[in-house]
Amino acid sequence: MGYRFTLDDVTFLRSRHGIKALETASTLDLTPASMLADIGELRSRYAPHDAALIETVICRRRGRTKLSAADDMLFTDDALQQATASAVGRNRAAEIARRHPGAVIHDVTCSIGTEVMELAAQEGISGVIGSDVDTVRLSMARHNCALGNGSSTLLRADALTPTSSADVVVADPARRSGSARVFRLEALTPPLLDVLTTYAGRPLAVKCAPGLDYRMLRDRFGFSGQVQITSLDGSVREACLWTERDDEPRQRATVLRSRPDGSVRAYDVTDDGDDHVPVGEVGEWIIDPDGAVVRAGLVRDYARRHGLWQLDPQIAYLTGDAVPEGERGFRVIEATGVAEKELRKRLAAQDCGTLEILVRGLDIDPDRLRKRLKPKGSRALTLVLTRMGRKGVGFICEPGARF
Template identity: 35%
Template sequence: MLAPRGAARLAELEQHLRDGASLDDARRNLRDQGVPAEETAALLTQAELRAKARAKFGEAAAHLLFTPAGLEQATRSVVAEAHAQRFAAAGCRVVGDLGCGIGAESLALQAAGIDARPVEINPFTAAVAERNLGVPVWAGDAERFPLDELDGVFLDPARRTAGHRDTRRITRPGDYSPGLDFAFGLAERLPTGVKLGPGFDRGLIPDDAEAQWVSVDGQLVETGLWFGRLARPGVRRSALVLRPREEETGTHELNAAADAPDVDVRDLGDYLYEPDGAVIRARLIGELADRIGAGMLGEGIAYLTADTPHRTPFAAGFRILERLPAGEKPLRRALAARGIGRLEIKKRGVPIDPAELRRRLRLSGPNGGTLILTRARGRHVALLAERLSG
């Protein structure tokens, strides 16, 4: 597929699938053309990867090549665009993409008018990135890449084992590639951005970094660390909430100079708010609570409660309909009496498996709702609620 013949066959295969052919039909068609089995498998895999990649890359996925591991680890285009805008705002013009994978970050840098210098240690992945980017990719160890011409660097350290499929997550930051010591050392020399997993140990965040947690459509996707002039003055904690399907900007951000202290615990009000994962990880729940006039539902519980409804992109809102019995048997009877057959189950601070509880509740009926299981002032509560629109 890196050669013209393979690219042409892939285009023909995808058109066949768009015309309504099944994968089995497409496989038979390729076999009838005399395409070898190994090449057929590669073509079908690539077509499936492109279809899956639309969730991250939109229509641009139709013009890119992927590996299974490369797609899994690639930055979503909307997040990569936010990264590139930060480099552009900082005046960076030549940026090293150290650990570029299939090229997602470099694509966004190019679109922002920045000269991206991609680096990838895996030769095959480097070839895929070169095809996607249309520029040479330096195939080698990022720690040996010359930095002389760069005025900024971005690192996405590999957090999975080597390979193109069936990779395993690396849990120890010391085993990342490039290593964190190298990444943080670069930050002392050049404006540097480092993409890390959303659960990255906060104790390892350098004091001079701006730490930004990013969520996309409610899914927490990364921790970004920014150094030098890429870090904004007075900002050390940030929650970036991206909702690309919103009609307006779809970009919302909470910033603070440090972790925000939690607000006081208060009695349950008529409304409950579940902060976005980026807000929780950034420890900006107190900042959000001040904005919407809410209090903590319980000590150490990431739910807020208020007496009035508020529209906010930083939390999902619920109107409390009633308080139900917390015990499983009386809860089952209460739900049955209300004809609840469709139930969203949310929980915090209670040792319950929602899927297993749903099975045991034996739900039946025409009505729906949200069941929130948590602790309020230290006591277990079961709340029947409905989501606030918008």
């Protein structure tokens, strides 16, 4: 659990003196080895705000891979962990603008304002409101939103008390209680079902943890909207519940990939078609679909889209004669059994040294197996272990490459 900011801390950090103090703090290492000396220096000059300075600089450094404006933003540790990554928030803002051109959007759990920043910068959205019950985070949001493009209105309000007639409502219930992460729907703040009930009948997008049990949400609580699972650069980031448009696909995976030039490539996979695909022997390539596709239950839809087939109807590995653009594929060198003696012999014959092991459908720990196999050659290889029917199978492959 990080430092607990006060409103006085935030007022200081936003002041001219505080901005200068942050510049000073940012020049310090703030590592375990230097921390005692760094604390002493900051305390002698900026007490009682020394801890707030340290926490802010550490959060800014951690936030650089997630948020484009991290170096100038204010955070709490929990707020940073839950904050929507810039690329993901930008993608959602663009979708809202497409669905509701000229709309006013209200983020009813705006926290430190990361979602509001992306909404306000999006062309086609005419107004953005952000609200939160936490006065400290709201003060941070005022600072953060001033850094971005566009304007927004921020106010203190309870998410479960509607305070605007905005065209679209966005919510992101808190998924932490103190230092612990919470997973039960009713343990979120505010509870997810209360949010859905409060804004029933209005266009609503609710950001949730990627591990959300959306099947239970549908089966037990009657949720009938779309579940969108989003990944960024191979990491599954969130599930988003969209309550509108009965004609939309019920399941959607959104895959975002950063390009070297700073732009982001995006594609969607949905359940809007026949998901029947063949099951057969391994082709030239094995493809491990993006985690968003797997989590959304759209592996067969993805395979149909790209002319791939399954090794087993219950396993997420796909195979084919080509790798879809932007995806990672493993060229098969040879098939093998899964017994350690056979694996050791086959890998040695391939001069295997560095070994990546991927496993689906078998009770095998890749790290432990790698230690027992002890590859000593000079060649980097990938070992894919899975099952076809009831039989465990392995495939020795060239290292994964993205195409």
